[in-house]
Amino acid sequence: MLPGVSRPVRQRILITGASSGLGRGMAHRFAARGRDLALVARRGPLLDELRRELLAASPGIRVATAAIDVDDAGAVAAGVPALAAELGGIDRFVANAGIGNGAPVGSGRPAVNRAVLVTNVLGTHAQCEAAVELFRAQGSGHLVVVSSVASVRGMRRATAYGASKAALNALAEGIRADLLGAGIRVTTVLPGYIATELNAGRRGPFTVDLDTGVDALVAAIEREPVRAYVPEWPWRPVSALLRVLPLPVVRRLT
Template sequence: MPHPLRQRILITGASSGLGEGLARRYAAMGRDLALVARRTDRLEALRKELLDAHPGRRVEVAPMDVDDPDAVATVIPELADRMGGFDRIIANAGIGKGASVGAGMAAVNRHVLATNVLGTHATCEAAMELFRAQDAGHLVVISSVASIRGMKGSRNAYGASKAALNALAEGIRSDVLGSRIVVTTILPGFIATDINTGRRGPFTVDLDPGVDALLAAIEREPAKAYVPQWPWRPISALLRVLPLSAVRRVTGA
């Protein structure tokens, strides 16, 4: 059963893409926000935009690189103290660069795996420590439909990283099942964000409808959701059973 109101929300990777879009939607809905990312200039510009558009809202920003676990373990509790706690933490930060394994870009693929898996893990550790102390909260882990099957090219390491997040989020959910802590895994389809620049596949949706669908899914607080639900829920079911040659065609990968 969704919580009636998650008023205090932290979003990682809030300086662009889905994180930035969610920040705008939540500010318009009257929620109080803590926004973190590496690019502080973009965060400050977003904070000013949100406060100009919605006077009276609370918007805290802080630099945070999820690749630095010590920083994550420090910044999130500090922001929680300033906000009086968090009702929802959205682990959204991630990167999508990469190449086929063995194509001479091993370092780039390692970076994708490290940021998406270990960076999200660091966020989840800090979030869950806070929620356990509060005995309540909503953790949202942003995965991808690229996690469902292995995909070629730039999605080799990216898909693997997001598959790891599915298992991580489900393990956390198992730990707190039946408690007042809710864990949601979101699997976005192909949404036109910076992370997908240059690889727009079939069924790609533009950023605004993608963010709207993401917001609606998060507010429902399900265990798992595909975004947008149409067409990605049925496509995801197909991906699990199609031969790999068909997966390549369906995903454009």
């Protein structure tokens, strides 16, 4: 984007994993800004409740919902175009749905780790396929892939989770390379410790409350950078430090 040139307003925003945590928080923030929303999550009743809340607070917006499990690639492929048709298109797609459980590798709980990898990697891949196909047809759009600071280094206990988010960094970068010059922006956001249900077992000394984390996340998404750490302080310098620290030190920190 050239200096002095304003970014387009992304009026129609699709958010996955919208029924709780960061997704629910983003829905409230974007609704307050007058954006139309397409909300996706597995838990339909929670989506219905959220829709009522949003319309009560911001009656001038449109809110479409769909109960979709992102593990079901076929449901994602069918559901995203249906939501886009309901709103007349999608300007921004926030691939936020994911899970954060996990166990040390080799500790006898492989199914838990496999579920993390399937949902976070293959589920996000399905979302990106649907979003980018839609954006290619439109000739514009903004794809946001929600990764994690846990993707920066291999971390004990959260090994499968960190690996899944590292895969998303590469997925987003590959999509960005494919789309250079196509009028479609791709942003990777890496949240640190934010007090949500998803990371209840991985909260560290720099944990921020949900409202603070959501505010920082929405502000970063609106800037549309290539990559953003959320909140920027302290996670940008912490991430840089994590990349060079010896593994025994990283082990103690995580």
